[in-house]
Ligand SMILES: [Zn+2]
């Protein structure tokens with residue numbers, strides 16, 4: 001079982017501030033991981049405080065891709081949690097990689113790799129904007145966590161399906177229109193940059209969940 005908490009998004013529930021970007025926390029039985037950092041680091045840390053998340057407990061930070069709305073909070077996270085392991089797409093800017101290395105252990109991702117027990121990176125996907133997504137394998141099916149899904153749903157889901165049945169997707173879906181790829185899922189939690197949010201909601205009304213800061217999901 002994984003507990004996923006949205007801590008940064010373009011939409012926010014009461015008591016939180018909406019801001020363009022995405023970040024989510026994943027808690028497993030053994031460790032805590034952060035996926036992306038949003039844009040505004042101090043806001044990210046404020047949201048963590050409101051959600052009773054101590055950033056010092058985060059062991060691993062995964063950066064989906066190098067867009068500003070996913071890496072903006074990096075300096076603040078590294079400042080409060082030096083020594084963190086940071087997993088980035090290997091194609092990330094060389095200068096940014098050097099800066100991260102000054103403050104944390106940098107792990108460059110090219111191929112699919114297990115990051116934590118039951119949590120795998122898809123490896124770097126796509127061509128124009130390279131991006132990694134996470135596969136959360138509950139032992140009972142998989143959930144995909146995406147930043148913006150720039151490589152396209154087809155490429156991402158083809159990779160993820162190697163790990164087993166894909167039960168759900170969580171994250172930004174950008175302008176993807178491959179809606180049929182979502183049909184067999186049980187959960188579609190779309191947020192951040194998802195252009196066709198309303199269409200997806202219309203097609204899959206019972207499976208759709210709106211992503212907003214403060215959303216907590218238990219993935220089994
Ligand atoms: Zn984005």
Ligand SMILES: [Zn+2]
Nearest residue numbers: 065067148150
């Ligand atoms: Zn992006």
